[in-house]
Amino acid sequence: MVPPTGFTVRLTLFTSGAMAFLAVFALALSLATGRLADRWASELAQTSTLRIMAPAEQMDGQTQAAIRLLETTPGVASARALTDAEQQALLEPWFGPDLPVEDLPIPRLIEIVEDSTGYDPAGLRARLQAEVPGAVLDDHTRWREPLVQAAGRLRALGMVAMLLIAASTAAMITLAAQAALAANAQVIRVMRLVGAQDSYIASAFVRRFTLRALSGAFFGVVAGVVAVSLLPSTDVAGGFLTGLGFQGMGWIWPFFIPPLAAVVAFVATRSAALRTLRKQA
């Protein structure tokens, strides 16, 4: 019924394509930060570190005493002192590979792995103070929580970005639909004169805009997925990032964007059309 020409075709296709492209990145960000938050939370929640700071001649004694104490502490699954090589590896990013660890007064680190019940940090600190005065317990709480919180907020930001993209798409499609309705005022008048109800007239526009949004979003998603797949891999970027991309079944998620764009276009166009038709009456 409606002539298939006009700038609204290009506007709708471009808008839905561009927004779908951006939505792929927002989705990738959201999923990646979600994975990051989960990883930090799970990896750091079950471990803690005991730092022994003592004169060189007492270091081994205090280390052995601390390990014995930890082995008898309820909630501790295992405790072991890091080797010189492991400590050197930890310091290597800052001091280089040739650091003479044995000649430096650096503390000895003991890695504690908790069991599922966990230990009582306050009780352990009290016992350590009495039996191993040079020991400092770090249960990672201080820096684990802000990191997990930050990752969680990044995930939320990704979700907000997707909502904003959906809202922007709806706004642009509403404008395009209103322009199409105005440009086709004569078509609408003729349809009314032959007995068309508002819902019928609206459906002629809704169908067209929904299909345009669906096809535009599909091309946008394909372009977005290709762009994400070309991002540097995790190994190249470094161990800190989990990779701003999709993993495994996560590659399916972007392909839910075109149907969602179609739903947004359907709702936006139908609402705009019915509102405009009521005003035109």
Next chain:
Amino acid sequence: MIALDKVAYSYGGGELFSEISLNLAPGSFHFLTGPSGAGKTTLLKLCYGDLSATAGHVRLFGQDSRAMSRDELALARRRIGVVHQDCQFLDHLPVADNIVLPLSVAGRMDEATANLPDLLSWVGLTAQAGQLPPELSGGERQRAALARAVIMSPDVIIADEPTGNIDWEMSQRLLTLLVELNRMGKAVLVATHDLNLIRAAKTQVSARILRLKGRRLQTAGVDL
């Protein structure tokens, strides 16, 4: 079916006409005449619910048009076939698609296959079915408009200057089509300033002639 009771219509303060009463009963045939600007087209628009009266009541199939919802008005229009002066086609659609438009909006496209060939033949437009409206002559456009007006088998047919842009021979042909429809029981209301057409009609059908003049509707005399 369509009844106007002491209807008035005003454009921005100026009264076009008032105290208009008219009843389009089944099988009736009315001509509406009057000078240009008297309000013939406006009166027709009131009859098919395209305008609302500023005073009085317009009843469409028993319902006051002012109290009807937009959907109810649309449904009422499906029972009224209108031939507009300027035909009101969708110029991007072929003639055949324009003619079946009322069936399409009513969700009765299955009837198009059965009715369209006969209808095109009746109005003599079989060969022009695939053409676009701008490619038709004035007479062909009027006949296509008449075909569209009757494809839903409406109860009432309203024609606004249907012979305004066509020659006498074609006018006669259109008149014959309208008379045929009237004999099938349809109420027909034709607005025209063509007195020869009215005289020709009186030899074929018992028509009531109304004149809109001086803001009132009068019954025309035997001079016509």
